[in-house]
Amino acid sequence: MSAAHVDYKAAIGASVAQRLARHPSGFKIPSNDIDIFVIRDFLTAKECEGLVRKIDRERIPSKLLAPSSDPEFRTSESCNLDSKDPLVIQVEAKLTALTGIEPSHGETIQGQRYAVGQQFKPHHDYFHQSEAYWEEMDRCGGQRTWTAMAFLNMPEEGGQTHFPRVGIKVAPRTGNLLIWNNLDAHGLPNPATLHQGMPVMAGTKYVITKWHRERPWIVSSATYY
Numbered sequence: 085m086s087a088a089h090v091d092y093k094a095a096i097g098a099s100v101a102q103r104l105a106r107h108p109s110g111f112k113i114p115s116n117d118i119d120i121f122v123i124r125d126f127l128t129a130k131e132c133e134g135l136v137r138k139i140d141r142e143r144i145p146s147k148l149l150a151p152s153s154d155p156e157f158r159t160s161e162s163c164n165l166d167s168k169d170p171l172v173i174q175v176e177a178k179l180t181a182l183t184g185i186e187p188s189h190g191e192t193i194q195g196q197r198y199a200v201g202q203q204f205k206p207h208h209d210y211f212h213q214s215e216a217y218w219e220e221m222d223r224c225g226g227q228r229t230w231t232a233m234a235f236l237n238m239p240e241e242g243g244q245t246h247f248p249r250v251g252i253k254v255a256p257r258t259g260n261l262l263i264w265n266n267l268d269a270h271g272l273p274n275p276a277t278l279h280q281g282m283p284v285m286a287g288t289k290y291v292i293t294k295w296h297r298e299r300p301w302i303v304s305s306a307t308y309y
């Protein structure tokens with residue numbers, strides 16, 4: 085890895101954190117170990133409803149990039165949202181205005197739906213360089229930097245996003261955005277960002293997730309986790 089890439093990753097960590105801290109609806113969740121923010125009412129109720137309808141139409145069982153021996157590891161359904169769709173374009177523009185991250189570094193927004201009992205067990209969004217997938221991920225944009233995840237509705241019970249290593253648990257609230265840096269101040273993968281989508285106990289949970297890369301993202305057949 086060249087020094088330039090390390091520099092970009094550290095720089096984008098700092099610049100996005102500064103922008104989020106200045107945002108009028110932004111709130112930094114207190115932690116010494118990770119940079120994580122909530123932006124209240126980032127999406128309107130109407131935008132959320134439109135995205136839920138799209139996810140309901142397109143959803144297929146979620147995939148994993150690295151095979152897991154646990155069939156319960158990621159039991160949700162998901163889909164890539166159509167980047168030519170006017171509503172998706174509008175949401176992308178809001179995200180770009182929020183973070184200032186070069187749009188080419190963003191992966192396609194993914195929609196996810198969790199029914200009762202469904203979950204996404206603890207994982208890192210950054211890529212583990214020891215895994216077989218790394219060479220391909222490096223080719224198609226490199227390491228992940230920031231994750232932006234918006235809650236589209238409120239399940240009756242469960243479905244929180246939990247960061248067990250730092251004791252942070254965020255309950256779904258319609259339209260709120262949860263956004264965190266997967267890397268540390270040096271631009272290196274931050275193990276403290278381990279997180280999970282807890283099982284939904286009642287109702288259904290819908291979210292969208294956008295992952296960002298250190299370089300422009302190139303569509304790859306292995307786009308998923």
Ligand SMILES: O=C(O)CCC(=O)C(=O)O
Pocket residue numbers: 196204209231233243244245246279280281282291293
């Ligand atoms: O659904 C959640 O709360 C977490 C989803 C997640 O970890 C992801 O999309 O990377």
Ligand SMILES: [Fe+2]
Pocket residue numbers: 207208209279
């Ligand atoms: Fe994740």
